[in-house]
Amino acid sequence: MHKSGLYSPTLGRIVLLSVALTFAVQLVLCYIGLVYTNSIDQSLNDKRAEAMLRQYQQNMLGQLNSINNLMLLFQTPEFSDFFKNFMRLRDERVVLAEKEQLLNKLETLRLSSYMVDAVYFIGANVNQLSYRKQAASPGVEELPNLHMELLHHSKLENVFLPDRDQLIVYTEEDLMRRFRTDSELLSSADIAGLQRFMKEIQGRVVMTNGNANGVFIVIVLEDGFFGRAIPEQDVAGSFFSVANGERILWSTAPGPFPAYVPELSEGETITEGTTYRHAVKELSPFRLSVIHTVREYGPYRFDTELLLKMAGISLLTLLFSLLISFVYVKRVLRPFRIISAKLKNQSVTNGKELVLRSLPENLFRKGFHSISMRNKFILVLLAAVSVPSVADGLLYARLLNQDVQRKMESSMEAIADFAAVNVRNRARFMENTLNELSVSRQLQGHLTSGVPFPTIGSMKTINLTMFPGLNEVSYFVLLDESGNSIYSSIYSNSRDIFQTDPIFFRNAEDAYWIYNYKTVFNQPSAAVVKRLELGTAGTAANYLLLVPKDSLFADVETGLFDASYLISAEGGETLYRSKPPVRSDANASVAFRKRIPDTDWHISVEYALTEVIEKKKMLHDQYLLCMLVVLLVSVTCAFVIANLLVKPIKRLKDTMAAVGVGDLSARVEYEGDNEIGDIIKSYNRMIARLEQTIGQNMRMMEENAQNKIRENELRSMKTRAELQMLQAQINPHFLYNTLESINMRSMKSGNHEIITIVGALADLFRYSISKGSDVVELGKELSHAANYVTIQQFRFGHSFEARFDVPDELMRVRVLKLLLQPIIENSIKHGFAGWEEGGIIQVTARISEGRLTLEVSDNGVGMDSDALRSLRESLDGDWDERNEEKRGIGLKNVFYRLKLYYQDAMSMEIESALMKGTVVRITLPLAVEAEERC
Numbered sequence: 001m002h003k004s005g006l007y008s009p010t011l012g013r014i015v016l017l018s019v020a021l022t023f024a025v026q027l028v029l030c031y032i033g034l035v036y037t038n039s040i041d042q043s044l045n046d047k048r049a050e051a052m053l054r055q056y057q058q059n060m061l062g063q064l065n066s067i068n069n070l071m072l073l074f075q076t077p078e079f080s081d082f083f084k085n086f087m088r089l090r091d092e093r094v095v096l097a098e099k100e101q102l103l104n105k106l107e108t109l110r111l112s113s114y115m116v117d118a119v120y121f122i123g124a125n126v127n128q129l130s131y132r133k134q135a136a137s138p139g140v141e142e143l144p145n146l147h148m149e150l151l152h153h154s155k156l157e158n159v160f161l162p163d164r165d166q167l168i169v170y171t172e173e174d175l176m177r178r179f180r181t182d183s184e185l186l187s188s189a190d191i192a193g194l195q196r197f198m199k200e201i202q203g204r205v206v207m208t209n210g211n212a213n214g215v216f217i218v219i220v221l222e223d224g225f226f227g228r229a230i231p232e233q234d235v236a237g238s239f240f241s242v243a244n245g246e247r248i249l250w251s252t253a254p255g256p257f258p259a260y261v262p263e264l265s266e267g268e269t270i271t272e273g274t275t276y277r278h279a280v281k282e283l284s285p286f287r288l289s290v291i292h293t294v295r296e297y298g299p300y301r302f303d304t305e306l307l308l309k310m311a312g313i314s315l316l317t318l319l320f321s322l323l324i325s326f327v328y329v330k331r332v333l334r335p336f337r338i339i340s341a342k343l344k345n346q347s348v349t350n351g352k353e354l355v356l357r358s359l360p361e362n363l364f365r366k367g368f369h370s371i372s373m374r375n376k377f378i379l380v381l382l383a384a385v386s387v388p389s390v391a392d393g394l395l396y397a398r399l400l401n402q403d404v405q406r407k408m409e410s411s412m413e414a415i416a417d418f419a420a421v422n423v424r425n426r427a428r429f430m431e432n433t434l435n436e437l438s439v440s441r442q443l444q445g446h447l448t449s450g451v452p453f454p455t456i457g458s459m460k461t462i463n464l465t466m467f468p469g470l471n472e473v474s475y476f477v478l479l480d481e482s483g484n485s486i487y488s489s490i491y492s493n494s495r496d497i498f499q500t501d502p503i504f505f506r507n508a509e510d511a512y513w514i515y516n517y518k519t520v521f522n523q524p525s526a527a528v529v530k531r532l533e534l535g536t537a538g539t540a541a542n543y544l545l546l547v548p549k550d551s552l553f554a555d556v557e558t559g560l561f562d563a564s565y566l567i568s569a570e571g572g573e574t575l576y577r578s579k580p581p582v583r584s585d586a587n588a589s590v591a592f593r594k595r596i597p598d599t600d601w602h603i604s605v606e607y608a609l610t611e612v613i614e615k616k617k618m619l620h621d622q623y624l625l626c627m628l629v630v631l632l633v634s635v636t637c638a639f640v641i642a643n644l645l646v647k648p649i650k651r652l653k654d655t656m657a658a659v660g661v662g663d664l665s666a667r668v669e670y671e672g673d674n675e676i677g678d679i680i681k682s683y684n685r686m687i688a689r690l691e692q693t694i695g696q697n698m699r700m701m702e703e704n705a706q707n708k709i710r711e712n713e714l715r716s717m718k719t720r721a722e723l724q725m726l727q728a729q730i731n732p733h734f735l736y737n738t739l740e741s742i743n744m745r746s747m748k749s750g751n752h753e754i755i756t757i758v759g760a761l762a763d764l765f766r767y768s769i770s771k772g773s774d775v776v777e778l779g780k781e782l783s784h785a786a787n788y789v790t791i792q793q794f795r796f797g798h799s800f801e802a803r804f805d806v807p808d809e810l811m812r813v814r815v816l817k818l819l820l821q822p823i824i825e826n827s828i829k830h831g832f833a834g835w836e837e838g839g840i841i842q843v844t845a846r847i848s849e850g851r852l853t854l855e856v857s858d859n860g861v862g863m864d865s866d867a868l869r870s871l872r873e874s875l876d877g878d879w880d881e882r883n884e885e886k887r888g889i890g891l892k893n894v895f896y897r898l899k900l901y902y903q904d905a906m907s908m909e910i911e912s913a914l915m916k917g918t919v920v921r922i923t924l925p926l927a928v929e930a931e932e933r934c
Helices: 011-074 077-084 092-109 148-153 157-163 172-178 188-201 304-332 334-346 373-438 441-449 550-556 610-660 675-691 696-749 752-769 778-795 821-831 865-875 879-884 891-905 927-933
Strands: 116-122 131-134 167-169 205-208 216-221 238-244 247-251 267-271 274-283 288-296 473-480 485-488 512-518 524-532 542-548 562-568 574-577 589-595 602-608 775-777 800-805 814-816 839-848 851-858 907-912 918-925
Touching: 011 077, 011 116, 011 205, 011 216, 011 238, 011 274, 011 288, 011 304, 011 373, 011 550, 011 610, 077 092, 077 116, 092 373, 148 157, 148 188, 157 172, 157 205, 167 238, 167 247, 172 188, 188 216, 304 373, 373 473, 373 524, 373 542, 373 550, 373 589, 373 602, 373 610, 512 574, 524 574, 550 562, 550 574, 752 778, 775 778, 778 800, 778 814, 778 821, 778 839, 814 891, 821 839, 821 851, 821 891, 821 918, 865 891, 865 907, 891 907, 891 918
Parallel strands: 800 839
Antiparallel strands: 116 131, 116 216, 167 205, 205 216, 238 247, 238 288, 267 274, 274 288, 473 485, 473 542, 512 524, 524 542, 562 574, 562 602, 589 602, 775 814, 839 851, 851 918, 907 918
16 A cells, blocks of 8 residues: 555544544643652651651650659659558557558559559568559558568569569560479468469569669559550551560550561561561660551552542543544545545446536535634644643642642641640640659658758759659749749749739649649740648648640651641640741641540641642643643644645646646546545546546446356355255254154064164254253253163163262253263263273262252273373363364363353362272252353
């Protein structure tokens, strides 16, 4: 074909070009958008993971410091003196009075049951008391058979003492490895007490003081202690673990911990085909590590809903492009089709004469057709490609921005949840600090007397840092019930400046927060207050007021985002406010408000992501560049198409001029299969008819003769086809009638064996050629198989027998026709080859689990494992290729027919062993399914 014909613009090709351009633009737009959203998603996930790890680290450090402060407080004389004194040797009234004071202090502490489960105070020997305090229960439990001498005799002290002031989990193996009961100083009651103690702490997270001050103190943490540092709602694919050395103490990861955290190092691991990324933070000075494990989803993870929306928009755009391009291109090419039809009519003869008709000059109306060909195709491609692409770019940008906004909100909300937990823990830390101060005998004595502490080592004056938790306190002040300052930790010589409005005082046992408190620095602040009874009963109450530092809640800021935080009370009072974020785009910021757990506070967070703004600008620039490229390609294609259409028209015009001067041999060489090609072909045919008018009669005679010959050939072919059809109809009936004649003669002669064989053969033949459905009743299929067995028994001298075990209720179940006979044929042909007797074929049918199971078994020679494997592989091979092979009705043919009819609803199993026979088991749907397929 001529080169111009290969690239000739036709209606179909131009429409295909429009759709192809639109499809390419959709791919580019979708790719740019998905890469954009994936990049944002990856960045958000990385920052979220880092921020969550930082927040969890801060939360855990806050909780650990609270436990550490509690341990330090228990080692002060206020608590430890009771257990150092020989209470078992003292007067009972004195012991009761001291115990009552101890209980009051423990109750004043308000031990947090969400952090502490129990506290053990263990004396040095039998003359000192040992108690167990449950955080959730009032009172204490005495432990008569537990003291340090018993821990020494049982060797258990060697387990506890090295782990002073550290969180540890003791397994049963850890304890039993050191536990000894062979000491003569251990009674059975002592051993029982020690065993009870081990049972209560094993597998639990505990902290001990290592018997540093003569009293062995064990704090048993609540089982959910580490989980208190994370929000209740987990982030999918994100796990936290806490480890002590190489031992995992706690984890939110499902399954065995080592599957997710094999080593305490940052990096990636692969478990069951899934990649996990680990980040580690140290919890100094507690010798603990926090491991954050995040499931990696690969470099490209797209939201299914977003993909479906974009795919739907792309499909609609393609359909729109197809419709617009088809309608408008058809309209552009309409003049050529009209001219082509007019030229074709010029070649119609009236008798023997060629009738030539002139074309009217006003054949086409002005308007659209007055536009140049080039401009027409520019308009078509703009309408079919460029305009939809621009619209899609705007839609995709909107969808992607919505998706990014949703992901931003999800990521930031997860971070805000951690921040809320942080705020809750910081608030509880202040409350616990206030409770601990309120039970300090030395501090209260100092506050009430206004004199320095007694000498503690080399220290001769009070230092606030010696009290646990006071490094987060700006100052504290002791007030009477009128709001007058009794003592202040700063400016102690100017007590008047601490005058406080009594409206802030409540008759409450627990510590509480007040808001809009004017500090001595004339700044509004929140403060925590606790009512104290420092004097004797009936005296006026006093109030201890703590003002936290501004940095108390500053840990909520991770520094990873440009964000502002506002912590407010239920009434709107402000507890903490950070600097506002720098916002240049409202769509690149997220603001929401959440309630802080277990408080009436709220945290309001506003994040501004400059990275999102930058990438959004890149997306818009890329979309704009794509639109410009689409416009340029559309205009270029329009120029090319118009040029391909105009060139042959110009050649046609030149040829017409040559014909006009008498050169009837002039032709236009053009092989294009389009409207222009039709015009040129019609023109060439018209000129050829003019040139060949003289020989027209001869050509008509030759055509008549050729038509006559063709007619005779068709009649001959028809006659042969009718004869073949007649033969095809006669042969089966002729053979069947012949068998019936033989059967009748055998009956007259009394040859019953021939009667049986011929009857079976006739039934076999009738069943095989019968027309109708491909499925039959199982009873008919069994009768057909029995007829075949009868014939083969006659042929092989009854060297085998067949047994049919089929319940009557299954006889009407419908199965595929000619199913059993080929399998039985295989058993006779291959299983009993050379046998003279002893062969048995067993045919059974059963219903199991709502499906029909047919089984044909024999006791023949069977086959070895190689032959069986080869047979099974041949059945599992490529279906199309094997279905095309001509193998006759055999085992493979049965399998292919079953596969073709029942699809995946069938199965065929073959079992065999050498000299142990063969079993073919077929499982099919019940008759209901078969009938529905008919």
